[in-house]
Amino acid sequence: MKKAFIYIFSICIIAIFCIIIYLNTRKKSELKKIKVAEVTHSVFYAPGYVAHKLGYFEDEGLDVEIILTPGADAVAAAVLSNDVQIGFCGTEQSIYIYNQGNKDYLVNFAAMTKKDGSFLISRNKNKNFKVKDLKGSHIIAGRKGGMPSMTLKWALNQNGINTDKDVNFDTSIAFASMNGAFIGGTGDYVTAFEPSASQLVNQGYGHIVASIGELGGNVPYTAYNAKKSYIEKNPDTIKGFTKATNKGLEYVHSHSSKDIAKVIGEYFPDVSYNDLVNSIEKYKKIDAWNKNTIINKKDFEHIQEILKNDNELEKSAPFSKLVDNSFSKLVDNSFSK
Numbered sequence: 001m002k003k004a005f006i007y008i009f010s011i012c013i014i015a016i017f018c019i020i021i022y023l024n025t026r027k028k029s030e031l032k033k034i035k036v037a038e039v040t041h042s043v044f045y046a047p048g049y050v051a052h053k054l055g056y057f058e059d060e061g062l063d064v065e066i067i068l069t070p071g072a073d074a075v076a077a078a079v080l081s082n083d084v085q086i087g088f089c090g091t092e093q094s095i096y097i098y099n100q101g102n103k104d105y106l107v108n109f110a111a112m113t114k115k116d117g118s119f120l121i122s123r124n125k126n127k128n129f130k131v132k133d134l135k136g137s138h139i140i141a142g143r144k145g146g147m148p149s150m151t152l153k154w155a156l157n158q159n160g161i162n163t164d165k166d167v168n169f170d171t172s173i174a175f176a177s178m179n180g181a182f183i184g185g186t187g188d189y190v191t192a193f194e195p196s197a198s199q200l201v202n203q204g205y206g207h208i209v210a211s212i213g214e215l216g217g218n219v220p221y222t223a224y225n226a227k228k229s230y231i232e233k234n235p236d237t238i239k240g241f242t243k244a245t246n247k248g249l250e251y252v253h254s255h256s257s258k259d260i261a262k263v264i265g266e267y268f269p270d271v272s273y274n275d276l277v278n279s280i281e282k283y284k285k286i287d288a289w290n291k292n293t294i295i296n297k298k299d300f301e302h303i304q305e306i307l308k309n310d311n312e313l314e315k316s317a318p319f320s321k322l323v324d325n326s327f328s329k330l331v332d333n334s335f336s337k
Helices: 001-030 041-053 072-080 092-099 146-158 176-184 198-204 211-218 228-233 235-254 257-267 272-284 297-309 328-330
Strands: 032-038 062-068 086-089 104-114 118-122 137-142 166-170 190-195 209-213 222-227
Touching: 032 072, 032 228, 041 062, 041 137, 041 235, 041 257, 041 272, 062 235, 072 086, 072 092, 072 222, 092 104, 092 297, 104 228, 104 235, 104 328, 118 146, 118 176, 118 211, 137 176, 146 190, 146 211, 146 297, 166 235, 176 190, 176 198, 190 198, 198 209, 198 272, 198 328, 209 211, 222 228, 222 235, 222 272, 228 235, 235 328, 257 272
Parallel strands: 032 062, 032 086, 137 166, 137 190
Antiparallel strands: 086 222, 104 222, 118 190, 118 209
């Protein structure tokens, strides 16, 4: 009798698991598949990983696949060629493409970050760092035309430092090779996003002396974009995506760094829990994340000022064409009110 009960119980457990698997598989198949090209993988984008992990996209009927696509230009190319439906990169790419005369240009519809997310790392310790201390130094700044280097250049120029004469403003090293070059002995300073910045410090290669975001001011640094035609044809998809992203932003503003680290830990398997917490804390400290997905016109104009400062932009592009806040206004933004 006891053996029969165990047998029946085991069959029931197996049947329940089979039903759960079937329902999950069916639910997944009913979701709309969306591919998102992500410019880089960083704790800086924690709100997006939170939304992905906690099922906020699935709640909106979306099965989102995040594809690492290094370089904002590569992200834009992936969106324009229809390899992905949504891009996630700096808003400067939409400006370039619009000014090139592309009729089906990229439109930014949901913001995430409002500052540059990189940090300036000095080879030598400097507790009382001032921007003027950079004079005469060798700075690994990132690729020319990239937002980290342009933001830093703008900040230096604002502080009276001529990047052509007063410093060795090195834009010759590829983004993925910057940390390695610094570790190998090149440069007095390097810029890095988290968690790479903290890892450099923990390994004894340098010291974080400044936030490029704080030096550069507020800009729509990283936002989600899509082709104008795609947004027009898929308004419900864009609305759902925006709503899920907004919930991710609400989460990071209403939860501790430890809570956030537990949620996004699997997205950074090579980063320790403590390093992850510290990285998140740094971004909270500089107020890096938007309160909601709305893109501010003043901030959009500032990013164009930064582009012009680096001779990457001859004429401004219209905010009204390249930013669509209508979906953000439809979702619940009560948290930020």
